[in-house]
Amino acid sequence: xxxxxxxxxxxxxxxxxxxxxxxxxxxxxxxxxxxxxxxxxxxxxxxxxxxxxxxxxxxxxxxxxxxxxxxxxxxxxxxxxxxxxxxxxxxxxxxxxxxxxxxxxxxxxxxxxxxxxxxxxxxxxxxxxxxxxxxxxxxxxxxxxxxxxxxxxxxxxxxxxxxxxxxxxxxxxxxxxxxxxxxxxxxxxxxxxxxxxxxxxxxxxxxxxxxxxxxxxxxxxxxxxxxxxxxxxxxxxxxxxxxxxxxxxxxxxxxx
Amino acid sequence: xxxxxxxxxxxxxxxxxxxxxxxxxxxxxxxxxxxxxxxxxxxxxxxxxxxxxxxxxxxxxxxxxxxxxxxxxxxxxxxxxxxxxxxxxxxxxxxxxxxxxxxxxxxxxxxxxxxxxxxxxxxxxxxxxxxxxxxxxxxxxxxxxxxxxxxxxxxxxxxxxxxxxxxxxxxxxxxxxxxxxxxxxxxxxxxxxxxxxxxxxxxxxxxxxxxxxxxxxxxxxxxxxxxxxxxxxxxxxxxxxxxxxxxxxxxxxxxxx
Numbered sequence: 001x002x003x004x005x006x007x008x009x010x011x012x013x014x015x016x017x018x019x020x021x022x023x024x025x026x027x028x029x030x031x032x033x034x035x036x037x038x039x040x041x042x043x044x045x046x047x048x049x050x051x052x053x054x055x056x057x058x059x060x061x062x063x064x065x066x067x068x069x070x071x072x073x074x075x076x077x078x079x080x081x082x083x084x085x086x087x088x089x090x091x092x093x094x095x096x097x098x099x100x101x102x103x104x105x106x107x108x109x110x111x112x113x114x115x116x117x118x119x120x121x122x123x124x125x126x127x128x129x130x131x132x133x134x135x136x137x138x139x140x141x142x143x144x145x146x147x148x149x150x151x152x153x154x155x156x157x158x159x160x161x162x163x164x165x166x167x168x169x170x171x172x173x174x175x176x177x178x179x180x181x182x183x184x185x186x187x188x189x190x191x192x193x194x195x196x197x198x199x200x201x202x203x204x205x206x207x208x209x210x211x212x213x214x215x216x217x218x219x220x221x222x223x224x225x226x227x228x229x230x231x232x233x234x235x236x237x238x239x240x241x242x243x244x245x246x247x248x249x250x251x252x253x254x255x256x
Numbered sequence: 257x258x259x260x261x262x263x264x265x266x267x268x269x270x271x272x273x274x275x276x277x278x279x280x281x282x283x284x285x286x287x288x289x290x291x292x293x294x295x296x297x298x299x300x301x302x303x304x305x306x307x308x309x310x311x312x313x314x315x316x317x318x319x320x321x322x323x324x325x326x327x328x329x330x331x332x333x334x335x336x337x338x339x340x341x342x343x344x345x346x347x348x349x350x351x352x353x354x355x356x357x358x359x360x361x362x363x364x365x366x367x368x369x370x371x372x373x374x375x376x377x378x379x380x381x382x383x384x385x386x387x388x389x390x391x392x393x394x395x396x397x398x399x400x401x402x403x404x405x406x407x408x409x410x411x412x413x414x415x416x417x418x419x420x421x422x423x424x425x426x427x428x429x430x431x432x433x434x435x436x437x438x439x440x441x442x443x444x445x446x447x448x449x450x451x452x453x454x455x456x457x458x459x460x461x462x463x464x465x466x467x468x469x470x471x472x473x474x475x476x477x478x479x480x481x482x483x484x485x486x487x488x489x490x491x492x493x494x495x496x497x498x499x500x501x502x503x504x505x506x507x508x509x510x511x512x513x
Contacts, residue, residue, distance in 0.1 A: 054384050078390045086388040092381035109292075110390035155389075165388075 003066055005030045005163060005195040006051060011060030013046055020046050021057065022219030028163075033189060033196045035206045035227075037241065038216035039250065044199035045089075047216070048165050051197075052084060053077050064163075082110060085156035086165040091148040093140035099151050100126070100136035106159035125154040129184055146177035150184065157188055164189070166198035170205045182208040203242050215241060217250065280472050287394035288403055297400040305366050305401070305467070306408025310415065312365060313358045317416035320353050321345060321423025329432050341432065342442040345424035350451045351511075354417045356503050359462035362409065363495040367470040370401055371491035374474025375484035383475070398475070401467045409463030410456040417452060454510045461506065462499050469495035 004027035013021040020043045028034045038044050049055040051062055053069065062070050069080055085106075093102050101108075103125050104118035113121075123133055129150040140148060149169065156164055169185060170178035182205050189196050189209075200206050206213055207227060214224035215238050223235045230242060240248030324345050332338040374397060377383050386393045421443060428434040469491045477487035 049384070052384075052388060054387055074392060078392065081388060082390045084388055086385070088381045088385055090380055092385040094377075094382055094385070105391070106389040109396070159389075 004028055004063075005032075005065060006197065007061075007063040008047070008051070009061045009063075011047070011050060011057045011062060013043075013050060013055065013057045019219055021050070023060070024216075024219070024221060026214060026221060026224075028195055028197055030195055031193055033198070033209055033211045034214060035198045035200060035210035035212070036214050036216050037200060037203070037206050039201060039241070042216045043219050044216055045167060048086075048167060048197065048199060052081065052086070052165070078110075082106075082159070083162045084165065085159065085161035085163070087149070087152045087156045087167065087169055089168040089171055091140075091145075091152035093148055093151055093155070095140050097140075098136065099131075099138050099140060099143070102140060102151060103136075103154045103158050105155065111159060122154070122158060125158050126151070128157070128188065129154045130180075146173055146180070149173065149177075149181055153181070153184060153188070157192065160192065161194060163195045163197070166196065166200075166209070168200055168202075169198065169209075170200065170202045178202070178205060179208075185209050203244075276476070277468075277472055280475070281468060283394055284398045284402060284468070284471070287392065287399045290395070292395060294396060294400050297396070298403050301400045301404035302408050304369075305362070305404050305463075306412055309358075309362050309365055309408075309412055312361050313412050313416050314419045316357050316361050317349070317354060317420040318423040318426075320357050321349055321420035321425075322427040324348050324353065324420075325424035325427040325432065329428075338432075341424065341428050341434065342439045343446040345428075346421050346443045346447045347451060349420035349424070350417050350447060350455045352455075352503070352507070354420055355413050355455045355458040355462060356499065358409070358413050358416045358459065359466070359499040359503075360496055362405075362412065362462075363466050363469075363499060364492055366405065367466050367473075367491040367495040368488045370467065370470025371474040371477070371488045372484060374471060375477035375487040378475060378477050379480055379484060393475075398467075398471045401471055402464060405463035405467035406460050407463070409459040409466070413455055413459035414452075417455065454506075457510070458503060458506050461502055465498045465502060466495050469498065 006026070006028040008024050008026040011021050011024040012019070024047060026047075036044050036047065046055060050057045051064070051069070053072065057070060060070070061068060064080055064083065067080065069077070072080065093099075094105070097105070100119055100122045103122035104113075104115075107113040107118040107121060108115060119136075123136055126133070126136055131147065131150055131154070135143070135147065135151075140151065143151065166185060169181050173181060185196075186209055196209070198209060210227045212225065213227050213230050214221050216222070217237055223233050223238045225233065230238065233239065236249050240250050325341050328341050328344045329338045332340055374383070377397070383393050383397070386396055425436070425439055425443075428439050429436045473487040473491040473494070477483045
């Protein structure tokens with residue numbers, strides 16, 4: 001088997017006295033799409049941010065292409081981050097820049113392309129996510145949530161990354177737009193042959209974009225396997241989550 | 257609540273804030289001189305911090321110069337020293353009031369704007385997005401603002417000095433009965449290079465404080481709209497206090513004999 005593209009070993013992170021990640025072990029193979037599912041506040045976002053170097057874990061190892069990335073200098077970090085693209089939950093578009101410059105950002109700033117050339121590529125990427133040239137001239141605040149997501153996707157794929165992260169790609173969208181985004185993710189990922197790591201609590205989305213699924217609960221991976229196997233996992237936590245039941249081993253902290 | 261525990265908690269919180277700020281400044285300063293340097297962004301910030309602050313700084317300087325002239329005339333009258341209005345106005349404006357008033361006004365305008373902008377970028381994950389696009393937020397966001405503020409504040413204060421003296425001259429000639437050419441001659445004969453230059457040094461230091469406080473509080477803001485609001489307030493208040501404290505220290509250093 002090829003060495004994993006991303007490998008996490010016993011990653012620990014706490015905020016104050018609250019343990020968020022309690023020893024995460026995870027591997028993503030090249031070209032694979034892994035989706036991490038789990039409830040709100042189980043540490044899904046923190047996991048992604050640890051891999052990106054936005055948050056530093058207290059303990060454990062994170063390797064990208066075999067390179068340990070937990071203690072990198074900022075220059076080496078920038079180099080590693082060129083392999084990544086990320087679609088943020090709230091899209092996180094730069095509102096001071098027009099749409100095309102958002103998409104072209106990594107090309108202009110990171111790769112030193114000229115603005116005219118970068119704009120051409122940006123418009124191609126926008127077309128890839130089904131947005132016309134005219135949208136490129138708009139400001140991000142003029143777009144609907146679904147369009148912002150698509151621009152975010154175009155920005156994430158603009159510099160042809162090897163690895164793409166999707167943070168709750170369908171949250172806040174209507175079911176049809178959610179499916180459009182799911183389709184786009186599957187299509188772009190297949191086209192580009194990239195490795196992806198997504199986090200979501202939307203099971204429809206997870207089933208659509210995943211090759212493998214891992215479930216995070218209380219800072220630990222409690223189940224991982226192929227998406228076909230998730231319905232017969234035999235894990236009552238997983239069963240409760242994928243069927244969305246209030247009753248079960250996962251107790252919501254609600255005062256009744 | 258145990259009063260000793262309260263003092264201890266306050267002291268630790270205060271010291272750790274200073275530590276975080278020093279760490280932030282230590283990260284920010286090298287980012288100014290190491291490439292990539294974003295000249296276009298620095299230019300944009302110079303417009304926003306410097307040029308667009310001209311009206312408010314000019315008005316402040318004008319009325320401060322005018323009020324200063326009135327006060328010196330009325331106060332000096334007790335000792336028969338009312339004829340020293342031009343000299344004291346130019347000294348007060350260039351050495352103290354020009355840089356301090358401009359610093360406080362720009363702190364209100366610019367520290368708040370920087371903190372609100374960076375704070376919003378923080379809570380909407382735009383700063384995280386910069387990192388994922390292989391762009392160092394310190395170089396892209398913090399360095400241009402620091403450089404722009406340090407360069408434009410002395411220019412702003414130079415303008416404020418001139419307008420402040422002009423304010424004093426208007427009041428002196430229009431309502432205090434000074435002869436215009438005598439007023440200007442007394443001003444020009446009395447003021448020295450070091451009076452003006454000391455004020456410009458202060459201005460550069462205040463510019464650094466203004467941008468640093470805006471960036472620091474914005475960069476570390478959290479928790480949505482309320483967090484950004486808090487960051488904005490903290491940026492303005494801490495910039496204003498630091499400007500006044502730094503002004504005292506610099507006055508005592510620059511003019512010690």
